[in-house]
Amino acid sequence: MSEAMVLDIKNLQSHFFTAKGEVPAVDGVSIQVPPGKIIGIVGESGCGKSMTAMSVMGLLRYPGRVVGGSITLEGRDITHLSPRELSQVRGNEISMIFQEPMTSLNPVYPVGKQVREAILLHQKVSKAEAKARVLDIFRSVGIPEPEKRYYSYPHQLSGGLRQRVMIGMAMVCRPKVMIADEPTTALDVTIEAQILRLMKKLCEEQGTSIILITHNMGVVAEVCDYVYVMYAGKVMEQAETFALFERPSHPYTQGLLKSIPKLDEKAERLYTIEGVVPNLLHLPKGCSFCTRCDQAQERCFVEKPGLYEAVRLNEPEVGGRESVELNEPAAGVRESVGLNEMATGSRKRAGLDESAAGSQESADMQGMAGGGSRKPGECGHAGDGEDSQGRAGQEKEGQEPGSQGREVREKAETHTRRDSGQEPASHGVRCFRYESGGQLDE
Amino acid sequence: MLNRVLKRIAISIPVLVGVVLAIFIMLRIVPGNPVTTMMGEHVNPAVIEKISREMGLDQPLYVQFFRYIANALRGDFGTSYRLNRNVTGIILEAFPNTVKLSLLAAVIAWLIGIVSGIVAAIRQNKLLDRLFMGVSLMGVSMPVFMTALVLQYVFAFKLKWFPVSGFDSFKAMVLPAIALGWNSAGSIARMTRSNLVEVMQNDFIRTARAKGLRENGVIIGHALKNAMLPVVTMMALQLSSMLSGAVLTESVFGVPGIGRLAVNGIETRDMPLLQGTVVFTTILIILGNLIADLLYNVLDPRIREGA
Numbered sequence: 001m002s003e004a005m006v007l008d009i010k011n012l013q014s015h016f017f018t019a020k021g022e023v024p025a026v027d028g029v030s031i032q033v034p035p036g037k038i039i040g041i042v043g044e045s046g047c048g049k050s051m052t053a054m055s056v057m058g059l060l061r062y063p064g065r066v067v068g069g070s071i072t073l074e075g076r077d078i079t080h081l082s083p084r085e086l087s088q089v090r091g092n093e094i095s096m097i098f099q100e101p102m103t104s105l106n107p108v109y110p111v112g113k114q115v116r117e118a119i120l121l122h123q124k125v126s127k128a129e130a131k132a133r134v135l136d137i138f139r140s141v142g143i144p145e146p147e148k149r150y151y152s153y154p155h156q157l158s159g160g161l162r163q164r165v166m167i168g169m170a171m172v173c174r175p176k177v178m179i180a181d182e183p184t185t186a187l188d189v190t191i192e193a194q195i196l197r198l199m200k201k202l203c204e205e206q207g208t209s210i211i212l213i214t215h216n217m218g219v220v221a222e223v224c225d226y227v228y229v230m231y232a233g234k235v236m237e238q239a240e241t242f243a244l245f246e247r248p249s250h251p252y253t254q255g256l257l258k259s260i261p262k263l264d265e266k267a268e269r270l271y272t273i274e275g276v277v278p279n280l281l282h283l284p285k286g287c288s289f290c291t292r293c294d295q296a297q298e299r300c301f302v303e304k305p306g307l308y309e310a311v312r313l314n315e316p317e318v319g320g321r322e323s324v325e326l327n328e329p330a331a332g333v334r335e336s337v338g339l340n341e342m343a344t345g346s347r348k349r350a351g352l353d354e355s356a357a358g359s360q361e362s363a364d365m366q367g368m369a370g371g372g373s374r375k376p377g378e379c380g381h382a383g384d385g386e387d388s389q390g391r392a393g394q395e396k397e398g399q400e401p402g403s404q405g406r407e408v409r410e411k412a413e414t415h416t417r418r419d420s421g422q423e424p425a426s427h428g429v430r431c432f433r434y435e436s437g438g439q440l441d442e
Numbered sequence: 443m444l445n446r447v448l449k450r451i452a453i454s455i456p457v458l459v460g461v462v463l464a465i466f467i468m469l470r471i472v473p474g475n476p477v478t479t480m481m482g483e484h485v486n487p488a489v490i491e492k493i494s495r496e497m498g499l500d501q502p503l504y505v506q507f508f509r510y511i512a513n514a515l516r517g518d519f520g521t522s523y524r525l526n527r528n529v530t531g532i533i534l535e536a537f538p539n540t541v542k543l544s545l546l547a548a549v550i551a552w553l554i555g556i557v558s559g560i561v562a563a564i565r566q567n568k569l570l571d572r573l574f575m576g577v578s579l580m581g582v583s584m585p586v587f588m589t590a591l592v593l594q595y596v597f598a599f600k601l602k603w604f605p606v607s608g609f610d611s612f613k614a615m616v617l618p619a620i621a622l623g624w625n626s627a628g629s630i631a632r633m634t635r636s637n638l639v640e641v642m643q644n645d646f647i648r649t650a651r652a653k654g655l656r657e658n659g660v661i662i663g664h665a666l667k668n669a670m671l672p673v674v675t676m677m678a679l680q681l682s683s684m685l686s687g688a689v690l691t692e693s694v695f696g697v698p699g700i701g702r703l704a705v706n707g708i709e710t711r712d713m714p715l716l717q718g719t720v721v722f723t724t725i726l727i728i729l730g731n732l733i734a735d736l737l738y739n740v741l742d743p744r745i746r747e748g749a
Contacts, residue, residue, distance in 0.1 A: 059651055083656055091654030098652075103645040107744060108667045117663075118653045153743040169653065 005072075006209045007033040007056070007094070007177045012069035014048075014055040023280045025051040025064065027233035031211070033177060038203060038210045040224030040241065042217065042256065046277045048233040049213045053179045056211075057096050058086045074176060092122040095170035099182035101162035105154035111162075112138075112150030115169045122173050137168040140205075141198060160191040164198070171202050178203070179211045184219065196223050217260050221245060229253045232277055232288035251295045443739070450735065454728045461724045462514070462717070466507050469713050476523055476711045514721065520714030524706075529718035532703065537722075539609055540699035543692070544684035546615055547623035552677060554627040556670075559634025563669075564661060566639055574631060581628020590621035590694040607696035618695040622688045626680045633676060637669035644668070671742050675734040682730020686723035 014026035026048045033039050041049045054060050056071055058081065071079045078089055090096075095118075098104045106114055112134050119130040131150070138146035141164040154162055163183060170178050180199060184192035200223050203210050212224060220227055220241060227244050229237040229252065237250040248254045255273040275292040284290050290300040477490045477499070494500050498509065513520065519529040558578065562571040597617060598606040605614045641647070642665050650664040651657075685700075692701035700719055707716030739746050 057652055059648060087654045087656045089654075090652055096652040098645060098649065100645050104649045106646040106650070106664050106668070108671075108742060109664075114649075117655075121654045155744050166649070169649075 004034060005032045006035045006074055007031075007211075008070075008072040009033075009052070009056065010070045010072070012052065012055055012071065013067045014051055014060055014064060015067045016064040018063055018281075021281050024233050024283075025280060026055055028069070029228075029230070029233070029235050030069075031228055031235070033209045033211060034226075035176075035209055036203065036207045037225040038200065038212055038223050040220040040227040041211060041213045041230055042215060042220055042227060043230035044215060044277050046280075047230045049215075049230055050181050051233075052230070053096065053181050053211065053213055056179065057090060057094060059090075059096075088122070091118050091170075091175075092173045093175050094177045094179065095173065095175040096179040096181065097163070097166045097170045097183050099185050101159050101166055101186060102154075104166055105162055107154055110151045110153055111157065111165045112152075115165065115172055118169050118172055133172060134168070137172045138165075140202070141165075141168045141171070142194070143168070159187055160195065163187060163191075163195055167195070167199060167202070171206065171208065174206050175208055177209045177211065179213070181213045182215070183212070185214070185216070192219070193222075199223070217245075217256060229256065232283060233280060234288060236289065250289075251293045252289050255292075255294070446739070447732070447736065450732050454732070457728060458721070458724055459511075462511065462721055463507065465717055465720045466510065467503070469716065470503060472711075476713050510717070519718035519721065522712050522715040524710045524712045524715070529714050532715065533700065533718055533722050536699050536703050539697055540685060540688070540692070540701065543609070543615060543618055543622060543688065543697055543699060544681060546619035547621075547684055547688075548626070548677070548681045549623075550619055551623035551626035551630060551680070554623075555630025556634050556673070558627075559631040559673075560638060560661070560666070562631065562635040563638035563642070564657075571635075575635065578628040578631040581624050582632065583628075584624070585690075586621060586625055586688070587690040587694055589624050590618070590691050593617045593621050594694065607694075609695070609697045609699075614695075618688075618691050618697055621694070622684060622691045626677075626684075630673060630677065630680075633673050634669065637672060638665055641665045641669045667741070671738060674737050674741060678734035678737055679730055682727050682733070685730070686726040 009029060009031040012026055012029045012031075013024065016023040016025055029048070029052050031039065031041070031052070041052065043049050051060070051064070054064075055066050058078075060066065066079060069079070070077055073089065073093060078086070081089065105111060112131065115134045115137065116127070116130045119125060119133055120127070123130075125133070134150060135146045138149060143149050143161060143164050149157070149161070149165075154165075157165065163186075167183070170180075178199075183199070184195050187195060196219060199210060199212075202208065212219070214220060224241045227239060227241050228235050229244075229250065231252050237244070237248065237253045239249070244253065245257065248257050252273070255271075258271045259273060261267070261270050273292055274294075278284060278288060278291060284301065286299070286301045286303050287293070287296070287305050290296045293300065475490070475494075477493050477497070478485070481490065481493070491500075498506060501509075510520070517530055519533075521527065522529050522532060525532060555578075558574040562574040565571045594606060594617060598604045604617045605611075608614045609618070638661070642661070644665075647660060647665060650660045655663060688697075688699070689701035689705060691697070692699045693705055696702075700723065703715060704719040704723075706712065707719060
């Protein structure tokens with residue numbers, strides 16, 4: 001599975017060493033990016049989205065640095081590259097566009113030259129040829145009059161045009177992965193749609209994978225194939241986009257989705273998740289989200305849910321959470337889970353899903369699981385359980401999550417989104433919410 | 443662009459006239475009759491009066507002033523009382539020495555200032571940074587005559603590496619140039635460093651890094667041009683003030699330049715000479731400002747646009 005991934009981030013930890021203490025801005029994040037897909041990372045400000053991206057790019061500056069985990073780009077570990085090696089990867093194999101198109105371009109050089117520089121840095125071509133390529137990419141990102149715009153200075157362009165230039169710069173070397181850090185946050189909504197469409201189009205044309213960082217669930221719904229929900233430096237939940245919207249598992253994700261105002265509902269006040277992201281220096285003792293979670297139990301406040309990892313089927317204790325195989329997520333998800341998780345998954349569904357399909361599935365699943373388990377549920381990755389139980393050994397590895405997911409969903413009788421979304425999924429925060437079945441069955 | 447230049451020049455004219463008026467009045471207010479200074483104390487008052495009349499000093503002030511302006515417009519700044527020569531000629535004779543001294547000093551100041559500023563910015567808060575900034579603080583805060591005297595004492599008097607004074611060989615120019623440039627080097631270094639550190643915080647620096655530029659490329663290629671905008675302006679202003687006569691440096695090292703002319707003019711109450719040097723100096727400073735302004739235009743596309 002991991003061989004198929006373009007970018008494989010495992011248990012990434014990036015800390016900031018400040019005078020007040022060590023801040024775990026990115027705290028054990030694992031993200032897998034399949035080729036040609038758009039992966040969304042959502043979360044509130046300060047949840048570590050951008051820091052994850054900066055870590056991948058090797059752009060973390062003092063006092064922050066990557067302290068653990070690994071980043072693998074097409075099988076090559078790029079976590080600890082020398083500055084020279086890193087500079088060959090940046091802008092060439094992984095590129096990045098930023099939130100602030102207004103300030104992300106150098107004000108004293110024409111934009112064409114700035115894009116051309118990216119080509120000249122990574123490819124042995126003449127200046128004239130590089131310029132021709134810049135004009136090509138300008139055309140494909142929809143910049144009108146590229147010959148004229150080539151010589152424009154950033155202040156002469158609108159925000160949307162500048163972001164197009166940035167996208168052009170990021171795509172001009174045909175990178176394998178492009179990280180877009182809130183690329184449309186600073187833009188008009190109308191421009192936003194254009195830019196998103198453009199990114200999606202380029203991604204399809206060039207086979208580039210995109211990591212789209214955003215706090216906007218609408219953006220996620222529009223373009224992402226797969227979503228990671230981050231909170232306080234951790235991945236809380238991950239799922240295929242469709243599945244995430246249909247059945248969010250983690251209370252945080254549920255809160256995020258509930259916060260989207262709906263036109264057809266009359267509400268006095270819009271829903272909000274109370275409170276703010278906790279100070280990473282003083283995280284709650286238990287789950288990072290417990291202070292704001294409306295479903296938190298006593299246990300959530302005292303016990304850290306911890307991260308779960310993929311577990312190999314051939315490990316002695318199947319489903320044992322301690323037997324973590326960080327280095328082998330490939331083996332992971334599909335074969336990874338024991339009965340306990342299955343039960344969990346089904347219970348979750350039983351509790352949450354009102355839809356006929358959902359309850360149907362739940363019923364089936366409960367039957368399968370035998371209903372006995374009391375293990376903590378997994379929010380991060382809903383449903384390895386059923387899947388492995390039902391299908392371990394049948395599914396081929398290396399399938400892309402999206403396509404596979406859809407097929408499966410259509411056919412599924414006993415399998416739900418978990419089948420689909422899980423391919424890259426192997427990691428997340430375990431939520432105690434499903435610990436006691438009673439609570440959920442209420 | 444041309445419009446802008448013409449506008450700037452037009453604005454400069456009242457400034458120039460104002461300066462001439464001020465110096466003209468001041469020289470008439472200070473005690474001491476130039477004729478007595480010129481001829482000595484014990485001269486027949488009738489003679490003094492006669493000479494004063496010949497020189498037009500008996501005329502009302504405004505007449506003298508307009509006469510002066512009228513002559514100046516023709517390039518005639520009068521005749522030095524003391525040297526009995528045309529002031530324009532004297533200034534043009536001394537000016538090349540000042541130019542040589544200033545250019546050498548400026549090159550030294552720019553090289554040392556910019557390089558150490560960049561190094562300090564790159565090694566921010568490290569030993570080299572603190573060392574350079576400490577030395578540059580000394581450069582900024584030491585008065586130029588003190589620097590000049592220390593250099594003269596150590597390198598000319600004690601070590602005998604350079605002549606104590608004079609300006610007839612390149613060797614003789616070195617110490618005055620260092621003394622004159624030292625101060626500028628310090629302020630350029632500090633300004634380069636602080637601007638560079640500030641510019642490095644910008645988003646476009648992150649973009650340059652993300653593009654795959656290595657750190658040196660980021661600094662030289664992307665940060666420096668932005669950081670140097672104000673520094674270049676300062677350098678142009680410094681050069682114009684050096685050119686308009688390093689009074690102290692030229693006095694200490696006995697350089698026969700504009701600065702020394704001005705001092706001579708003051709010492710001997712040589713009004714035409716002093717007036718001439720001051721007007722000349724003013725023109726140079728106005729030109730320096732103009733050039734600094736235009737340089738900013740050339741370097742910064744955003745300002746160019748606004749013109």
